[in-house]
Amino acid sequence: MAAYSYVALDEHGKKKKGALEADSARQVRQQLRDKDWYVESVELSTKARKQSNGLYILLGPKLSVADLSLVTRQLSTLVGSGMPLEECLRAAAEQSEKVKVRNIMLSVRSKVLEGYSLAKALEEYPRAFPILYRATVSAGEHSGHLDDVMDRLADYMEEQQAINAQVLNASIYPAILSIIAIGIVILLLNTVVPEIVGVFVNSGAELPGPTRALLKISEAIQAHWGKGLIFTLFVIISLIIFNKNPSRRIRTHRLYLKLPLVARISKGFNTSRFVGTIAMLSSSGVPLVEAMRIATQVVTNLEIQKRVATAAIKVSEGGSLYKALKEAGYFRPMMLHMIGSGEASGELDTMLQKTADAETKSIQILISSILSLFEPLMILVMGVIVLIIVLAIVLPMLTMNTLAG
Numbered sequence: 001m002a003a004y005s006y007v008a009l010d011e012h013g014k015k016k017k018g019a020l021e022a023d024s025a026r027q028v029r030q031q032l033r034d035k036d037w038y039v040e041s042v043e044l045s046t047k048a049r050k051q052s053n054g055l056y057i058l059l060g061p062k063l064s065v066a067d068l069s070l071v072t073r074q075l076s077t078l079v080g081s082g083m084p085l086e087e088c089l090r091a092a093a094e095q096s097e098k099v100k101v102r103n104i105m106l107s108v109r110s111k112v113l114e115g116y117s118l119a120k121a122l123e124e125y126p127r128a129f130p131i132l133y134r135a136t137v138s139a140g141e142h143s144g145h146l147d148d149v150m151d152r153l154a155d156y157m158e159e160q161q162a163i164n165a166q167v168l169n170a171s172i173y174p175a176i177l178s179i180i181a182i183g184i185v186i187l188l189l190n191t192v193v194p195e196i197v198g199v200f201v202n203s204g205a206e207l208p209g210p211t212r213a214l215l216k217i218s219e220a221i222q223a224h225w226g227k228g229l230i231f232t233l234f235v236i237i238s239l240i241i242f243n244k245n246p247s248r249r250i251r252t253h254r255l256y257l258k259l260p261l262v263a264r265i266s267k268g269f270n271t272s273r274f275v276g277t278i279a280m281l282s283s284s285g286v287p288l289v290e291a292m293r294i295a296t297q298v299v300t301n302l303e304i305q306k307r308v309a310t311a312a313i314k315v316s317e318g319g320s321l322y323k324a325l326k327e328a329g330y331f332r333p334m335m336l337h338m339i340g341s342g343e344a345s346g347e348l349d350t351m352l353q354k355t356a357d358a359e360t361k362s363i364q365i366l367i368s369s370i371l372s373l374f375e376p377l378m379i380l381v382m383g384v385i386v387l388i389i390v391l392a393i394v395l396p397m398l399t400m401n402t403l404a405g
Contacts (some may be wrong), residue, residue, distance in 0.1 A: 004028045005103050009038040019093070019103045048292040062127040065164060067101055069157035072133075076150035082272070085146075086112050104128055117141055134276060134293050139285040149284045156280050163360065167367060174374045181382045188389055189218040196393050207396055214392040250302040257303060261370065267330050270304045275335065276356030281351040289316045304330050321348070335359060 004027055005019045016037065025042045032039050063071070071092055078088035093105035099142035111121035119138035122129040132154065140149025189353055193214060207215070221228075227299050243249040243330045257263045274295050281291035299305040311324035322340035325331045335355045342351025 004042050005099070006032060006042045007040040008032050009040065011036045015040075017099045019099065020107050035093060061100055061104060061125060063101065063104070063129075065161045067098065068128070069154065069161045071096070071101060071105065072150065072157050073154040076147065076154040079150055080147040084117060131297060132281070132294055135286055135290070136284050139281070142285065145285075152280060152284060156276075158207065163364070166364060170371045171366060172379070174371055177375065177378050184382070185385055186221065187404075189214075189221050193218045193389065193393070194222075210388065211392040211396050214389065246302065250306070253302045253304075256301065261366075265363060266301050266364065267304070267332075268359055268366070270299045270301045270365065271331050271335065272284055272356045272359035273305075274299050274308055275339070275352050276360070279349055279352035279356055282352070288321065288348075292321075294375070306330075308371070315375075332359070 004022060004025055006017070008016050010016050020028050020031060022031065028042045029039050032042075033178060073173040074092045074095060075088055080083065080089055083091070089105055089109035089112060093102045093109065096102050096105065107124065108118070108121045111124060112118060114216075114336060117138070119134050119141060122134045136149055136153050138148070140146040140153075208287060212279050243252055253266075277295035277298050278288070278291045281294060282288055286294070292308070292315060296305055296309045296312060298309060307328035308325075311321075311328045314327070315321055320340075320343055321345055322336060323338060326336050335358075338351050338355045338358075339348070342348040342355075
């Protein structure tokens, strides 16, 4: 049996999309007709795989962290209950409300029914199931403890989702505040200031220095806002194009590692993610060197990625993990001491996880502190700007009153 995606109209004329398992497209059409539905299209949900591998990796279906976390938790629960794997995959597909997720899970189930291992079946969707995910599943299948490994993987995915959600939620309010503040200043400079100051200009009175400066800024914004917008877009597009080349992008990433605060966040985020991934893979049965090679791919900073890849080579040649990471740099002394202690005591997996958790919490606290300081800072900056605008408007009034007196 194979998975087919369909588009049909129900008995009320409402369009329906979904996926069904059947031996042929004809059988799917018959199932839909039995419901009195009008079938618009039926096709193999694996059709996209007929494209070239490189193009499929770029354009194939992708699951969000939230969707992948939910599916993983469902599979963990179902596999742990003792159900056959193909039934677990079917149940996970039926529980999903999203057509894309259902199609993917049913297609994976079809490959499993053909005799493929779960890890091999997941390879059909490289964008939906990253190499970290597939390697962990493969380790669980080989060790015979797939339920435990899936449970550990579900915890890992949920932790990543929680971190992403925390950073996003903490960033929303400062972003909205910044947009509103900039909008208010632009509105004042384009409408209120020219109207009020224009009255004093028409009276022939000499304007104070702050008022003249504000008027020039207002005129410049009105005259050149289009050019400014085009220039800003040009700079953004140029930076995107510049960073498309890995050899140039690594220079940008090196710059990140030299900037205050940005360097601390980038180092902490990447090193904690690298160490945490090794801990999860190693405790699931993946050999340490292989775990390091896979974990290298979750490091987003290319300079740090290059260093940890070299560290993996040194460990494969017989070196210790502590020494290899110390030579790589970018790992904080506390992390290195904990890893060295884990190697010496034979509890490396546990110590790696503790190290990753401690560094992740440290970065979360730092980001929360920065964002909490951003709000009063924006209010202070807005207050200063509004004060300058008010003074530029009030000063001419005071001058005219003095002359009238």
